[in-house]
Amino acid sequence: MSVTLAIDAMGGDHGVVVTVPAACDFLEKHADVKIALVGDPDLIKQVLSKSPKAPMERIQIIPASEVVLMDDPIEVALRRKKDSSMRVAIEQVKEGAADAVISSGNTGALMAISRYILKTLEGVDRPAIATAIPNELGRGTTMLDLGANADCEPMHLVQFAQMANVMVQVVDGKQNPSIGLLNIGEEVIKGNEVVKQTSELLRQTSLNFYGNVEGNDIFKGTTDIVVCDGFVGNVVLKASEGLAKMMSGMIREEFNRSLMTKIMAVCAMVPLLRVRKRVDHRRYNGAVLLGLRGCVIKSHGSADSYAFGFALDRAYEAAKNRMVERIAAAFVVETKV
Template sequence: MRIAIDAMGGDHAPQAAVEGAVSAAREWADITVILVGDTDRLQPLLQGNKPANLELRHASETIEADDEPVKAVRRKKDASMVVAGRMVKEKEADAMISAGNTGALMTTGLLVVGRIPGIERPALAPMLPTTDGEGILALDLGANMDATANQLVQYAIMGSLYRSKVHGLHEPRVGLLNVGTEAMKGNEVAKAAFPLLEQAPIRFVGNVESRDVLRKPCDVVVCDGFAGNIMLKSMEGTASVIFSALKEEFTRTWYTKLAAAIVKKGLGQFRKKLDYTEHGAAPLLGIDGLVLKSHGSSNALAFKNAVRQARLALKNDLVGSISTEIRNGSEL
C-alpha cells in the first residue's frame, strides 16, 4: 500500500507532515509513505531519520490557502497536491492525504483523479465528536452546497460503507439531518429523500435533528453541504466558546483554581473527545481513488492518524466496495 502525503499543504507544513509520515512509516511496515513536496525543504527535516518505507517525490510548486481552486489546479501542474493526485490517478499511489486548500483538493479529486462512474457528486465526510467519544460520520459537510434527493442517497450509501469498511461497524445506522424527526418534515429535498433512503441498501433510522447529533442518534448523518457546514461551524464555535469561558472562570480566584485542579483530568478527557487529531482526516467519498482531507491545522499526530485511516480503507477496499455497489445497480 502506497500512501502519498501533500507535504506542503496545511498551517504547519512541511514539519507536521514529515513528522507524521515518519511516525506512520515506523508504525506500519506494510505501507510505503511518499512525501510529495519541495525536497530541498523536506530532506533537512528528516535529519537522517528516514525509514526504509518512506520516499520523497519532488514537486516544485505549492497551492496556497488563498489560491482560487480551479485556476490553481489547472495552472500549477507541479504543485504537491496535484502531483499527489496524479500519482493516485496513474496508480503510482493507492491513496493521498492533504491538509491544504479544501476547494483545491476537491478540484484535484474531480479533475485529476476523477469520480467513480455513477457517482453524481463526491462528498466530504469528516467525523464529528460525540459524547461517547466514538464520533459520527457526517456528509456532505462542504464539498457541494446543494444536493438532490438522489445525491443524498448516494451520500448515505457511501457513508455506510465507510463506517463498515474502515471502522468495522456492522450495519451502521444512517440518519437524515432535518428540522424534525417526523417523516414529512423538512424542505422538498428532504421530503423526497426520505422514502428513497427507506428503500436504499442501508440501515436507515429516519430523520435526525442537529441538537441530537452529539448524542450519536446514528452512525452516519447525511445532509447537503450548506446545512452540514453550518452545523460543523456551529459546533466548533460552541466548543471554542465553552472552553474559553471555562478557562476564564477557573482562573478567576484561588477558589476556582483549586476547583480546576480537581476537575482537570475529567475536563482533559472531555476535550480529547472533541479533538480532531484523534480522527485524522475526512475522506472525499465518491472519488475513484482514496483521497483524504486533513484539518488545515493538523499536527504530526493528525497526519499519522490520517495514514492509519488510509491504510484501513485500502485494506478493506473502500473505493472498490462503493464502485461495486453502484455497478450492481443500486438506486443511486
C-alpha cells in the same frame, strides 16, 4: 499487501514540520506501509534529518515546485499551479504509484483537483466530503456532505448514503451501519421538499435507513451516519467547532481569573483533561472525499502531527480495505437493481 500513501507534505498551516514527523511515526507503527512525501525536497530532507531512525527504505521523496495556498482560488490551484505538491500527490494515486493521498491543504482545491485528475466513479453524480464527529457514545457519527455540494437533489443525498454506508463498514469496521436523514422536528413544517423526497427514496433502498434525525442526534449518536446537503453540513460543522471553542475558551478564562482559580485549575486538571481528550477533534481528523476513482483524505488545515496521524490512519484503513473498489461495486449493484 503493502500500502503506499502519498502525502502532500507542503499542505496545511504548518507544512513539512507536521507532515514529515507524522509520516515517520506512522511508518514506525506500520511495517507494511510506504510513504511518498511530495513537495520541496530540501525542506523535506531537512525535517527528515531530525528523525535519524526514520526507515528511509520505505520513504520516497517526490519533488513538486509549487504549493497551493489556503486562500488560493480554486481556478488558480487547478489551472496555474500544475506542479503543486497537492496535484503531484494526487497524480501518484492516478498512476497507481500510491493507494491513497492525504493533504491538509485547501479543501476546495483538493476536491477540484481530485475530481479533475481522478474523475468520479461510475454511477456517482457528485463526490461528497464525509467526516466523523465525536458523539456521546464515544464513537464517531459519520456526517456528509460537509461542503462539496451546496444544492442537492434527493438522488444526490441517496448516493451520499450509499457511499457512507461502504465507508463506515470499511474504515470503522461497523457492519450494516444505521443511516439518519438530517431533518427538522416538531416545528411548523417537517422538512423541506428535498428531504421529504429523499426519505421516500431511501426507504426503497437496501440500506439500514433509520429515518429522520434532528441536529442533536448527531451528538447523541442516534445513527452511525447522518446525511445532509453540503450547505447544512458545513454550517453545522463550523457552528459546532465555534461552540466548542467558545465553551473551552470560557473554561480557560474562568480558571485563569485569579490565583485562587488557577490553583483550582490544577486540582481539576485530571478530569478536565479527560473531557478534552474525549471530545478532541484531532482524534477525528481525516475527512474522506467519497465518490472519486481514488482514495483522497483531507486533514484539517491546522492539524498538528498527532492529528495528522489520525488522517493517515483513515487513509491506511480505507486503502487497505479497498474502500474505493467497494464503493464502485456498490454502485454497480445499486444501479442494476
